[in-house]
Amino acid sequence: MDGSTVISYQLLAREVNYHLVSSFVLLLWDIVLTSKSEIEYIWPKPRNSFFKWLYFFLRYFSLATQIFHQFAVPYLNSGKAPRSTCSAWYIYTIILGQVQTTAVEIILAVRVYALFNKSRRIAIILGLQMILEYIILVILVGDYFNKIPSIPYCILSKPPSQILYHAIAAVATQSTLLGLSLTKHIMARRAGWGRAPLVSLLIRDGTATYLLICVIFSCIGSFCKIRDERTVIMFFWLISTISSCGCRLIVNMQRLAVDEKFTPPHPITSEIEFEVPSKTSFQSM
Numbered sequence: 001m002d003g004s005t006v007i008s009y010q011l012l013a014r015e016v017n018y019h020l021v022s023s024f025v026l027l028l029w030d031i032v033l034t035s036k037s038e039i040e041y042i043w044p045k046p047r048n049s050f051f052k053w054l055y056f057f058l059r060y061f062s063l064a065t066q067i068f069h070q071f072a073v074p075y076l077n078s079g080k081a082p083r084s085t086c087s088a089w090y091i092y093t094i095i096l097g098q099v100q101t102t103a104v105e106i107i108l109a110v111r112v113y114a115l116f117n118k119s120r121r122i123a124i125i126l127g128l129q130m131i132l133e134y135i136i137l138v139i140l141v142g143d144y145f146n147k148i149p150s151i152p153y154c155i156l157s158k159p160p161s162q163i164l165y166h167a168i169a170a171v172a173t174q175s176t177l178l179g180l181s182l183t184k185h186i187m188a189r190r191a192g193w194g195r196a197p198l199v200s201l202l203i204r205d206g207t208a209t210y211l212l213i214c215v216i217f218s219c220i221g222s223f224c225k226i227r228d229e230r231t232v233i234m235f236f237w238l239i240s241t242i243s244s245c246g247c248r249l250i251v252n253m254q255r256l257a258v259d260e261k262f263t264p265p266h267p268i269t270s271e272i273e274f275e276v277p278s279k280t281s282f283q284s285m
Contacts, residue, residue: 009153012229013077016155019233020073024066027240031059034247041254051107055250058103062243065096069236076155086154091141093235098137100242101170104209105130107249108177111202115184122180129173136166156229167221171214178210201256209245216241 038059045052075081076089109126116122144160181202216238223231 009156009229012156013153016077016230016233017073020069020236023233023236023240024070026237027063027066027243030240030244030247031063034251037251037255038247041251045254051250051254054103054107055247058100058243058246058250062100062239065239066236073155077153079153081154083154086157089155090144090157093232094137094141097235097238098133100239100246101213102130102133104213104242104246104249105173105177107246108174108206108209111206111253112177112180112184115181115202126173126176129169129176133166133169133173136169140166155232158227158229159224159231161224161227163224164221167217167224170217174210174213178206181206201252205249205252209249212241212245 038055042052042055072089076086081089105126109123109130112126113119113123140160140162143162185203216234220231220234220238223234
């Protein structure tokens, strides 16, 4: 490796560090902003609450990984990391990114599933799409594992262009979730209760989450398509963005469920298991 290449990698490593720290600060800032809501709506939930633990996973496991990255990335860019460590890092980023994405997909899928009166067909469609993401992931890892280049700055190794297919699958799942929510919204408006709090919440949250995730995965796909060494920066932003989106989805739904206890019943309400029982249920459409 000549001098100009070393300087080029050092500049790229510095740019990666900027994004690493920035994404970490964003996560800390979001934790501070949502701390009051967390104490009010999440902490009182029972220990056996699935969504309580999912919230803690998205919030604090993400925080732990971002703290870990602050120490791991400088080492990986020091030129001292063996190839086996670089390979482990590659697998770690792909698996963690997918697990975090799936966590948000589960939150949205449960909401859509409830909106469609617990339709088995809807559950199968969404489940198959999520499984497809993991199938593509396994194929990518198996195909690229032995091709990971051995360079001093291993975190800057060029990503496989095939990751584009996984990004497309993730966006397709989000598109299905949003499309189903919009379909139910249109049906609700025709029935005269399209402005029900739950429907409005699902459309608002679903659209915001869709746009954010689409931007992230579009950037990941673009970076991989051109084999850009800085693709890893999108992994750092993905962790913080997914954490923020997932936690806010859970808090907003829990807030609505609590508010329903003090407001007159609507034609449609939440039957989603957020541990706040509702006396009414989704009307079948």
